[in-house]
Amino acid sequence: MNSEVEILLVEDNPSDAELALRALKKNNLANNVIRVCDGEEALDFIFARGPFKTRERLNIPRLILLDLKLPKIDGLEVLKIIKADPVTKLIPVVVLTSSIEESDMIESYRLGVNSYIVKPVDFDKFIESVRNIGFYWLLLNQQPDIKKLIK
Amino acid sequence: MMVEIRTILFAEDNPKDVELTLEALGDHNLANNVIVVRDGVEAMDYLRCEGKYKQRKAGNPAVLLLDIKMPRMDGIEVLKAIRSDKTLHTLPVVMLTSSREEQDLIKSYALGVNAYVVKPVDFKEFIEAVRQVGVFWAVINEAPPLGNKG
Numbered sequence: 292m293n294s295e296v297e298i299l300l301v302e303d304n305p306s307d308a309e310l311a312l313r314a315l316k317k318n319n320l321a322n323n324v325i326r327v328c329d330g331e332e333a334l335d336f337i338f339a340r341g342p343f344k345t346r347e348r349l350n351i352p353r354l355i356l357l358d359l360k361l362p363k364i365d366g367l368e369v370l371k372i373i374k375a376d377p378v379t380k381l382i383p384v385v386v387l388t389s390s391i392e393e394s395d396m397i398e399s400y401r402l403g404v405n406s407y408i409v410k411p412v413d414f415d416k417f418i419e420s421v422r423n424i425g426f427y428w429l430l431l432n433q434q435p436d437i438k439k440l441i442k
Numbered sequence: 443m444m445v446e447i448r449t450i451l452f453a454e455d456n457p458k459d460v461e462l463t464l465e466a467l468g469d470h471n472l473a474n475n476v477i478v479v480r481d482g483v484e485a486m487d488y489l490r491c492e493g494k495y496k497q498r499k500a501g502n503p504a505v506l507l508l509d510i511k512m513p514r515m516d517g518i519e520v521l522k523a524i525r526s527d528k529t530l531h532t533l534p535v536v537m538l539t540s541s542r543e544e545q546d547l548i549k550s551y552a553l554g555v556n557a558y559v560v561k562p563v564d565f566k567e568f569i570e571a572v573r574q575v576g577v578f579w580a581v582i583n584e585a586p587p588l589g590n591k592g
Contacts, residue, residue: 381551393587400532400586405556407584420582427578431571433558435548 297429299352300326301333301369302387303361307410311356311387314418320425325352330364333357334372337379349438351382354428359388359395367398374403381435383428448504450476450580453485453520454538455512459561463507463538466572475580477503482515486523489530502533502586505556505579510539510546518549525554532586536579538572 298321302308308326315321327333335341337355339348355373359366366386373379383405388395391409399407408424411417450467454460460478467476479485485508487493491500506524510517517537524530537550537558550558559575562568579585 381548383557396584397532397586400534403554406534406578407586408582409584423574423578423582427557427574431559431574433542433547433560435544435551440548 296323296325296350296352297321297354298324298425299333299336299355300324301328301330301356301361301366302326302358303328304358307358310414310417311421314421315425317418318422318425320422320429329362330366330369332363333361333369334364337373337382351379351437353382353434355382355384356387356424357384359386359390359399367395367402370399370402370404378437378440381437381440383432383434385424385428387424448475448580448585450576451479451485451488451503451506452476452538453479453482453506453512453517454509455480456509459509462565462568463572466569467576481512482517482520485520486515489524489533490527502530504585505534505536505583507536507538507575507579510537510541510550518546518553521550521553521555534579534583534585536575538575 298315300308300311302311312324312326315324325336327336336343336346339346357366357369366388370384370386373382373384380403385406385408386399386404387408387410389410396407408420411420452463454463464476477488479488485506488495489502491498508517508520517539521535524533524535534556537555538561539546540561542560547558559571562571
């Protein structure tokens with residue numbers, strides 16, 4: 292069975308990915324997080340192709356947490372592709388990055404990012420931010436039923 | 443380091459909801475930075491520094507919390523106007539509404555809303571939801587720089 296994917300975590304740095312996963316688990320926010328390591332893998336997952344060919348395409352994640360500096364295809368390019376597709380543009384994308392470069396932030400908003408968060412350096416603050424992100428986007432935010440829209 | 447708290451622009455015509463929301467935000471000292479406008483025309487006047495907001499200091503708020511059903515100009519129209527304005531188009535906009543209509547939800551996302559939150563009917567849940575929204579958008583999210591030309 293293809294159970295619902297709640298969060299797609301796109302993060303190449305193993306220790307950052309580990310921290311985010313721990314923060315989500317600790318708060319019981321994500322029983323079903325998929326982590327991918329670069330932009331190409333992220334797009335393959337979202338559009339159910341390549342190594343994810345057999346995946347149920349309708350099973351779209353409820354939230355994408357996206358790092359910007361990624362191997363192969365970078366985060367801004369991934370964001371651009373997701374937001375240019377009439378269906379996948381409905382998935383909330385939260386950029387979670389160490390980049391405090393203003394040009395990255397402006398470009399992200401221009402491409403239609405839903406939210407832009409700079410990873411706190413402090414461990415406790417990072418855990419707290421991830422907790423807030425999870426609560427906000429999984430429990431409070433409403434989104435269209437994408438499955439219904441595709442059918 | 444002090445956490446910088448930027449202005450929240452809140453567009454809502456129902457006085458009861460305004461009062462409750464300000465109360466909820468007050469718990470986190472976010473309320474001093476909330477500007478309340480009562481309809482869509484006023485919201486656009488604020489954002490464009492026009493009408494009674496001609497004299498205000500320029501710069502965009504961190505977020506616009508936007509009701510959908512409002513007199514004169516509704517929330518969907520406001521969102522449309524913001525997304526097609528060169529100076530305003532990157533402004534984070536969150537629908538804060540009682541509407542559970544799928545059409546409103548789909549239209550809002552299609553027009554590029556950042557988030558969509560349905561006001562809980564229960565008093566306590568309402569306060570908690572607004573608090574979360576305020577903290578998320580005024581403190582955790584990095585808003586685009588003031589009045590950038592994108």
